[in-house]
Amino acid sequence: MKSQSGFTLIELIIVIIILGILSATAVPKFIDLRNEADEAVFETVRATIASAALMARLKQKVQGKGENESIEVEGNTIAMENGYPTDVSIEQLVDITGFNFMTGGHFVRDGSLTVKTGDLSTCKVDYNQPLSDINSSAKPEIIIYRKGC
Numbered sequence: 001m002k003s004q005s006g007f008t009l010i011e012l013i014i015v016i017i018i019l020g021i022l023s024a025t026a027v028p029k030f031i032d033l034r035n036e037a038d039e040a041v042f043e044t045v046r047a048t049i050a051s052a053a054l055m056a057r058l059k060q061k062v063q064g065k066g067e068n069e070s071i072e073v074e075g076n077t078i079a080m081e082n083g084y085p086t087d088v089s090i091e092q093l094v095d096i097t098g099f100n101f102m103t104g105g106h107f108v109r110d111g112s113l114t115v116k117t118g119d120l121s122t123c124k125v126d127y128n129q130p131l132s133d134i135n136s137s138a139k140p141e142i143i144i145y146r147k148g149c
């Protein structure tokens with residue numbers, strides 16, 4: 001008689017079951033990058049708004065204008081306060097696909113507008129101009145809200 005070596009059918013089935021359980025629990029953690037992608041979109045919007053505000057500030061300084069004097073950008077008058085675009089005029093400096101501009105510096109994600117007790121949305125990027133020129137190094141505050149996105 002020849003001696004055959006190898007795995008039995010039961011051993012192979014057990015290994016396949018173990019691999020199936022591991023893949024069912026571990027793979028989704030590596031594949032589901034939706035949250036990271038969503039976070040990257042909001043960070044990109046924040047950076048775009050910050051860059052636009054800084055470029056407007058620099059243009060105002062290069063032109064020798066005061067901190068509350070308007071500037072012209074591509075035929076649009078940009079109202080400036082304390083050296084940065086106002087929260088209303090920032091819309092004219094950025095065009096962000098997938099976000100709608102709401103009055104008051106709110107860039108709300110398309111399809112995510114939910115009105116809740118005075119809050120415009122829980123899925124937005126908020127631009128807030130510096131309120132005082134006492135501190136000349138004050139910068140706009142840009143806040144990301146991703147709750148309920």
